[in-house]
Amino acid sequence: MAKPTSTQSTKQTTKKPSDGSKGSKKKGFNFRKVFIGTIIAGILAIICAMAIYIVVIMSGFKILDSNIDKINASTESTLIYAQEEGKDKNGKDLPATEIAKIYKGENRESVDIKDIPKRLQQAFVATEDRRFYEHSGVDLWSIGRALVKDIIHMSAVEGGSTITQQLAKNVFLSSEKTAFRKGTEMSIAFALDERYSKEDILQRYLNRIFFGSNAYGIKAAAKVYFGKSNLNDLKLWEMATLAALPKAPSRYSPIANPDLSKDRRGVVLKLMADQGYITEAERVEAAAVDYVAPASVSQGTKDYASYVDYVVNEAEDVYGIGEDELLTKGYRIYTAMNRDAQKIMEQTYATPSFSKMMQQMDKKFKAPWSLSITRLGA
Structure with a gap:
């Protein structure tokens, strides 16, 4: 067998790629x-x-x-009146005078929305929830704006809660700050807005919120800070002062911190002016007023204390109204008491000798009473 010579070269065969393929083929972008x-x-x-x-x-x-009972139920202070004798200049009987307010826990008086001046309503809407009449219980726009500000400042600097959300939190929830609680608050707010009218929601809100100085609700607050029972008697600067309180009742109390209260009132008035509720002239005038506490405000039973005690006992013994019910259900009790005569009697009774004699007489006699008792809303 012949061996290959040194001059012979071995052929190495290499497979060349075909002209049509130069590496792996790339897939195109599939827009569809x-x-x-x-x-x-x-x-x-x-x-x-x-x-x-x-x-x-x-x-x-x-x-x-x-929890429907929670939205409908609330404690209500009971008021005791003395029917004044005599006539006014128009020949009508003089109105009854409030002599005492008795309550358990919360000093609260409810008021119908029709008895809350429109401008007072506007003060709260302008301050707490400017889009109240537009959103469905939760203002997503305000939440977004608040979220942006919180991110910019790297802290919670602005809240996005609507009046409806505040009502939901006040009635149904605690004040803890968690995502779950906030979500629950929003869900209840949606339901409240679907179930109740805007006027009803605003009325419930104004009757429930805390104004400081143990005043719950707008009417109790008007009495505490301005000595006014009729909300229609409030002036613009007084309305703005009340609308300034819910943000921080203690801090913005006109009694405790008149300067801070005045500053916050200015913010409320500016918001009202910006939203077209008041004129610039009205804003300037209302912002300049200095707060003066009312001379006297009925908040308890300091005056006519003994008489009030007898009224409470009479309500229970004769009318069958228990103490707890009397202190929480908003009764209006009208008595035939003569205030001047009662003061003289209490001063006389305070003397030791007369007091001893009257105690002996109390064992033998029980004075007749004339009470007219009505329950608020009944």
């Missing part, structure tokens, strides 16, 4: 698939959002329905 994927993702996002919305709404209605 991306478009379809985006549409599907959008639809799924909408479905998820709707599902979450339905769950939130249903959760709010469930909480509202299971």
Whole structure:
């Protein structure tokens, strides 16, 4: 067998790629698939959002329905009046005079929305929830604005709670600051807005919020800070002072901190002017007034204490009204007491000798009473 010579070269065969393929072929951008994927993702996002919305709404209605007694119930102070004798200049009987207020826990008096001046309502709307009449219980625009400010300042500098949310928190929830509590608050607010009118929500809000100095509700606050029972008697600067309180009742109390109260009142008036509720001239005039505390405000039973004690006992013994009910259900008790005669009698009774004699007489006699008792809203 012949061996290859040294001059012979061995052929090495190498496979060359064909002209049509130069490496692996790249896939092109498929716009159609991306478009379809985006549409599907959008639809799924909408479905998820709707599902979450339905769950939130249903959760709010469930909480509202299971606790409906809370939104309708509230403690109410009982007022005791003395019917004045005589006639006014028009020949009408003189109005009864409030001589005492008795309550348990919260000093609260409710008032119907029709008896709350429109401008007073506007003061609270302008300050607490400028889009109150536009949103559905939760103002997403305000929440977004507050979130942006919080991110910029790296802290919670602005809240986004509406009047409806504040009512929901006040009635149904605690004041803890958690995401779950905030979500629950929003769900209840949606339900409240669906179930009640704006006027009803505003009325419940103004009758429930705390104004400091143990005053709950706008009417009790007007009495405490200005000595006025009729809200229509409030002046613009007084309305703005009251609207300034819910943010921080102790800090902005006109009694405790008149300067801070005046500054905060100025903020309220500026908001009212910016939103077209008052003129610039009205703002300037109301902002300049200095607060003077009322000479006397009926908040308890300091005057006519013994008489009030007898009234309470009579209400229980004769009318069968228990003490707890009397202190929380907003009764209006009209008596035939003569204030001047009562003061003289109490001063006389305070002398030791007369007091001893009267104690002996009390064992033998029981004075007749003439009470007229009505329950608020009855």
